[in-house]
Amino acid sequence: MTKNGLYLHIPFCKSKCFYCDFYSVSETSLKEEWLDALLLELKTEPVFLGTEKPVLRTVYFGGGTPSQLSFNEFEQIFSSIEANFDLSTCEEITLEANPDDLTPSYIAMLRRLPFNRISIGVQSFDDAELRAINRRHTASAAAEVVLECYRQGFSNISLDLMYGLPGQTVESFLDSVRQAVSLPVKHISSYSLSWEEGSVLYSKWQRGELKQASEEISEACFFGMMEVLEKAGFKQYELSNFALEGFHSKHNSSYWDGSHYLGVGPGAHSYNGLVRRFNPPSLKRYIEGVRQGLDFRETEELDTATKYNDVIITRLRTMQGLNITELSAKFGSEKLAYCLKNAAVSIRNGNLEQMGDWLRLTRKGLFVSDAVMSDLLEV
Secondary structure, three states: OOOEEEEEEEOEOOOOOOOOOOOOEOOOOOHHHHHHHHHHHHHHOHHHHOOOOOEEEEEEEEEOOHHHOOHHHHHHHHHHHHHHOEOOOOOEEEEEEOHHHOOHHHHHHHOOOOOOEEEEEEEOOOHHHHHHOOOOOOHHHHHHHHHHHHHOOOOOEEEEEEEOOOOOOHHHHHHHHHHHHOOOOOEEEEEEOOOOOOOHHHHHHHOOOOOOOOHHHHHHHHHHHHHHHHHOOOEEEEOOEEEOOOOOOHHHHHHHOOOEEEEEOOOOEEEOOOEEEEOOOOHHHHHHHHHHOOOOOEEEEOOHHHHHHHHHHHHHOEOOOEEHHHHHHHHOHHHHHHHHHHHHHHHHOOOEEEEOOEEEEOHHHHOOHHHHHHOOOOO
């Protein structure tokens, strides 16, 4: 049975974080129309996954800021999901949330809904670093929110942390990591700050007001984090994701193991093994397109080369690595020979290793993974 995931993009934010280039809006005048369109898309699009009522393994509310929704809005969305999908064997339903939204009463409201996992965008436990990226919470408030979620029954809590922030040092980042593992969390995702064109930070950098962290600092943050988390019992299962035993993110893993997923909402992506589909990152275009039944989505047909490249990129992101027997079965001996020939240099320089049927990044290769993977791609 195919493992299917459902991703819902909630585009509303109180304010834009300085690093963010995900599609979001602070204006809520179209919120009711957005909800109507989302409910309609949940009704009309399940067939993208190959059947009228697909079986879901995971559901993920991302954004934007999903914790901007009310109980009534969540209820309507869950009613639509339950009407149009099979949730009988669903294992994980995740809500992304900002710490400042998670008041005790809001957490109590969430406990009345089907969520069994919460992912909290802390980013840092240093107040100066939080101010530099326009986060609305303080470090102490974020820590209290985690404890309150745990007290109210959320046993599967994930935190997001970032390194390479303006003014951040290696030690201040590792202090944030230590603070995270001192709390009752089961999963940590940590990403290097990406200076995306169009973001506030990118503009400040272009004007010379900020400096990007050096590669040496980012590398020290990355490997220092690995050591702290390993000592705390967290296993790295993907380049940016760490979890205690049994608590890896099933939804995130679906992106790396080739599972199919439907994305609904403006800016959401979908994949069914044959095509990749993109909803426009525009609230008005999304609402109008769904309402009128227009062909408003961008669709990419996946040829053999694209499918091969997808397998290389997604499998090598994981600590398990790329199964070369599977690669040969999918794409033939010629593609396997191409992959192994191009991998030879990275194997010789210690960035890749081959263990039986598995090709995986070494510890040394983790930080230069993009370059290693690109050498294996078909261009």
